[in-house]
Amino acid sequence: MLAMCALAFAAAGPVRAAPRWTNLVTTVFHNYGRDQGLPHPVPTALAQDRDGFIWIGTQGGLTRWDGYRFRAYKADPDVPGSLPDDWVQILHVDPAGTLWIGGGAGGLARYDAPRDRFVRVPLGPSGGRTHIGAIADDGRGGLWVGTDQGLHHLNPANGAVRTTPIAIADAPVRALLRDRSGALWVGTSKGLLRRAPGSAGWTIVALDHAAVSITALYEDVEGRVWIGTQRRGLLLIDRPGARPRAVGEGPILSAGSVSAISPASPRELWVGMRGNGVVAIDVATLQPRFIRHDRTVANSLAHDDVWALLRDKAGSLWVGCMGGLSYHPRTSGLISAMLASENSVDGLSATDPQSVLATRDGRVWMGYLDGGVDVIDPAVGRVAALRPGDSGGHRTILPPDIVFALAEDRWGGVYIGTRRGLYHSGPAADGVRLVPLPGRDPQMSVTALAFDDGVLWVGGDEDGLLGVVPDRAGQPGRVLFGPKDNARLTDDGVNVIRRGLGHDLWIGTRNGLYRLDLATHAIDHIAFDATDRGALPGRNVVAMLIDRRNRLWVGTFGGGLAMMTGRDAAGRWRFHRIGVAQGLPHMNVDSLQMDGSGTIWAGTDDGLARVDPTSFAVRAVRQADGSALVDYYAGAGATSAVGEALFGAKGGLTIVRPGPLPRWTLQPPLVVTDLRIGGVTLPVAQVNQATATAPLTVPPDANSLAVEFAALDYTAPERNHYAYRLDGFDRDWTETDANRRLAIYTNLPPGNYVLRLRGSNRAGVWTERERTLPIRVLPAWYQRLWLKLVGGVLLLLGVAMIVRWRTRYLRRRQADLERQIAERTADLRAANERLGHLALTDPLTGCANRRHFLALAEDQIGAARRGGRPLCLAILDLDEFKAVNDRHGHPGGDAVLEMAGILLLDHLREGDAAGRIGGEEFAILMPNTAIADARLFADRLREAIATARITVDGLSIGVSVSMGVAELCDDEDFGRLYARADTGLYAAKQAGRNRVETVVAPAS
Missing domain, CATH: 1.10.12 (Lyase 2-enoyl-coa Hydratase; Chain  A, domain 2)
Structure with missing residues (x-):
């Protein structure tokens, strides 16, 4: 696809090189079709109203989108006030906030929001049932309307419509523009007209071709007029009075059909094409970037036949295509993805980059899960490739197997570590040669590589670490660290190698971390210890980096992220841990990179995370931030010479440019999306109007109220938060998530109330203004x-x-x-x-029931605070309990719960309290107990339950438990203590179950 685009613009002469990755990264969309609730798969018109709703006109009706649900409007001649025409051609919101609808054959209508109905506006003597091609404001509160019957003007004073003659007779009007000077531009099927402000005459704008059909008009911030045509591409008038000129000379922009033009950002303009996707044009250089549908990429543009474009108030882009509605959220531009596509001739050649290397010449090498290597120039794309093949014993071709690691030598050559041996390629990537290593089978797996100070360090899956001094041709010479030295490593599986300060070489393995002193060859083993919160947090070390303060960061499988803080008085290496409780998306950290600004980035099994190296604050990065990939590969990462952090993931490569990632501070409008009194739906406009103060009246014969509401942050609506409170009835706010945005009240006592609604954006920032709904409940006769x-x-x-x-x-x-x-x-x-x-008491287990346990907890916490004594809380959950019910039925499940309750009560000490919180979850309150003793108690209980058995219907049943333990902090209530203990329980579950995890107190 990119090669085709380059050919299309070859005739345009030399152009300034595009910024790095510009023509390689994928513009990612969220697509909506019938499966997501869109009532018709061809959106033909788009608009955003004053309240913030997105309106989508289709070939099968009109629909309103609130981020969660499409509400459809259809034409029905038997229903007064219904949509006049199901084929919606044009949508326009005037300065007063009125939504105007232009039909394909049904003429003009306006949406009467307070009554939730449509009002037809006749055009001309025939009644105006005609094709509406364009609508524009006249600057005085009226409208210009272009139809198949010519140009019409709607008088704002009396609503009268009159026909305005134009210089090109019998020409349907397809596009309208009122520019900043007040001039009116009229695009017809036979050419372009302009009428100066205050003039009654028309000027025909001379075009290179006679009778060009004009389909779109747009004026940019510099006053330039962009002209879309049918089959003549895109034209541009640079300055007033200038002759229109073609934008680009390739077949797409010079001979294609333009359907819509919209600003995308201050630097870019999007042009929708019929059959050719979207062309993004740099407004300064006029260089194009092509955005196309790709059947191999699920979140590409829905279809190449584009009908409509819209940039919403948040700066995000909406595209109406033949295949559905495509949405591209506004991002900072710092994070983008290069996705694998079989349509791209100069992009990635495979979907799974397992290893990434940024070389000194600015290029990026990528080794794949299925074998082979690509060399990518970020400015132009793939410039070389080493394809795998069945070597059959040959030494000059890569095997068709995983490429684990890459390393650049001092001469620009690259070592390639594969499952079937080590290979070397020159800087041009024009071939490979097998590198035999002293003392090892040439076909043995190479899983880690590092080249530092003239030494090649090789890590294997089965034979540990090897250090050699190679020559310019890549062949090994003197051995610095060989097989005889590996006896001091307790694991032969090496995942990652990093050079540290001085003589330090750090080796991450499947059994912890090692420090090799290069001067003495002394080795320190830094082991994982589940009982020590300051120790290495995970056994399997797969990622490392050295930050600007020369601190070592370690990424593990199952233990999250940790930064080495040094040694304690006993000589033990200590770590600061970062896990899901601190905001990390997943406890499997696959790759660590530091960008050019010094920020730490972590690729995990569930997305990317940004870590502030000073405050240790963690921010998960999602698709709305530009991160389209979520499943990263272990060790697949690099930092480029210009400070970009690169991550290989399932599906492609994530590029993170250095710079501050802005906080998402959008204040989305909070609107009511559905309103029902006594089960009867009412128009929402009456409560969404800023000036609406009349109370909603609830009659006595319909004493029920249901209000659905939404914060219109479309970038990631599933992450928005909500809350509501009915003053005069509720004591506190009821907080809820995006799946339960509904406030329901029934049988309210007569009286006056105020319903308060709150919503947040995707970052959890609450809107500054609440939406309030006054409510009056009328009494029945007997009241x-x-x-x-x-x-x-x-x-x-x-x-x-x-x-x-x-x-x-x-x-x-x-x-x-x-x-x-x-x-x-x-x-x-x-x-x-x-x-x-x-x-x-809970009758089945004999433990305190939930209500009694919570009361005990409040009393004990108060006593602990007054006496200055420690107190710990343990939360435990029976592992795989559903499987017990499925296999043995509920009698078996009840027997296991009863057994667990007996064991729990048998192990309680004097003063301890145990309660069944719900289902298979229990809690233990341990007053006068510090965290270390609580951990020992929890481990004894866990072991007792894990070894116990009970017989039901002749079958022996056993179960294990996972536990989280936390110690009470100063000024901490039971809810926060419970949440921290529950975090430990979640960590225990994630780490494999049948274990105890303690949660340290948050830093004060």
Whole structure:
């Protein structure tokens, strides 16, 4: 595809080179079609209204998008106020906020938002059922409307429409533009017209071809007018009075059909093409960048037949294509992805770059999971490739197997570590040669490489570490560290090698971290210790880097990220740990890179993370930030000579340019998306208007209220947060997520209330202004005050008569009752004791029930604070409990729960409390216990449960538990203590289950 684009513009002469990666990275979209709820797969018009909703006109009706749900409007002649025409050709929002709809055959209509209906506007004597080609504001509150019958003007004072003659007779109007000077441009099927401000005459704009059909008009910030045509491409008028000139001379822009033009950013303009996708044009250089549909890339443009473009208020781009609606969120531009595509002749040749190397000449080498190597020039694309083949014993071709590692030597050559041996290529990547290494089989796996100070360090999957001094041709010479030295490594599987300060060489293996002193060959083994929060956090070390302060950072599988802080008084190496509790997306850290600004980036099994090396603050980066890839490969990363952090992932390469990643501070409008009283849907415009103050009235015969609402941050709506509160009824805010944006109230007492709604953007930043809805609940006839007073008086009289009669009767019964009471006192006391026990205890396990346990927790936390004593909380969960229920049925599951409860209660110490929180989850409160003792107690309990068995229907059943333990901090309530212990439980689950994880107190 890129080669075709280069040929298309070859005739344009020399141009300034595009910035690095510009023509290689993929513009990523989120696509919406029928499967996502779009009512018709061909969006033909786009608009954003005053409230922030996105409106999509299609060939099968109109729909409104709120980030979660499409609401469709269809034409129905039997329903008054319905859409006049299902084929929506044009959408336009005027300065007053009114949405105008131009149909393919049904004429002009406006959306009456307060009544949620459409009002037809007749055009001309025929009633105006005609094709609407364009709509533009006239600058005075009226509209210009272009149709198949010519040009029309809508008077804002009286709503009257009159036809305005134009200089080209019988020419349907397809495009309109009122420029900043007030001049009106009219694009017709036979040419382009311009009328100067205050003039009644028309000027025909001379074009290179007669009777050119004009399809789109746009004025940029510099006052240049861009002209889209049918089959004549894109034209540009640089200055007033200048002759239009072609933009580009290739077949797409010079002979293609333009459907829409929209600004994309201050530097770029997007041009929608019929059948040729989107052309992004650099407004300064006029260089094009082609955005096309790619059937091998799921999040590419939905289709190449583009009908409409829209840049929304947040700066994101919407594209209406033949295949659906494509959405490209606004990003900082710092993060982009080069995705593998079979349509690209000069991009990646495979989908899985397992190893990445940035060489000194500015190029990037990538080795693939299925074998082979590409050499990428970030300015032009792939410049060389080493293809794999069945070597059959030959030494000059890469094997068809994984390329684990790459390293550049001092002469610009590159070593290539594969599953079947080590190879060497020259700087031009014009061939390879097998490199036999002393003391090892040439076909043995090479999993890690590093070239430093003239020494090639080789890590193997089976034979540890080797250090040799190679010659210019890449062949090994003197051995510095060989097989005899590897006896001091406790694992032969080397994942990563990094040179540190002085004589330090760091080796990451499957069994921890090693430090090799290059002067003495002394080796320190830094082992993983699950019981030590300051030790190496994971056994399998797969990534390392040295930051600008010469600190070692380590990425592990299962243990997250850690920075080495030095040795303690006992000589143990200590680490500062960073995991999911601190914001890391996943505990498997595959690659670590430091960009040119000194920022640390981590590629994980669930996306990319930015780590501030000073504050250790972690920010997960998602698709809305430009990171389209989420599943990164171990060791597949590099930092380029210009400071770009590069990461190989499943599907392609992520490029992170150095620079501050801005916080997402968008204040999205908070709108009501659905409103129902007594099950009847009401128009939402009446509550979304900024001036709406009239209360919503809830009648007594329909005492129910349901309000759905949304914060219109479309970049990642699933990450928005919400809350609501009904003043006069609710004490506190009810917080909820994007899946439950619904406030429902039924059987409210009569009175006046205020419903308050809150929403956030994708970064969790709450909107500054709440949306408030005054609500009045009317009383039923039997709830009126006068009726209540009369009824009260009658009730009092009746009660008085009954009391007198009952008093005489009760006196006669008093003696009998006193005797019966005395006899039953003992029985009642015993029954009360039994009932009290049942009210506080879970009947199956014998542990305290949830309510009683929470009350105990509050008391114990208060006592611990007052006495200055430690207190710990353990949260435990039975592992794979669903499998027990599935295999043995609920009787088996109940038996396991009962057994766990018995073991738990048997292990409690004096003063401890245990409760069943819900399902298979339990909690233990340990007053007067520090974290170390709590960990020992938890491990004993875990081992006891793991070894216990119970027999049900002749079958022996056992179960293990995962536990998280946290110690109470100053000024910490039970909720925060529980959340930290639960984080430890989650970490235990992620680390393999049947284990205990402690959670350290957050830094003060």
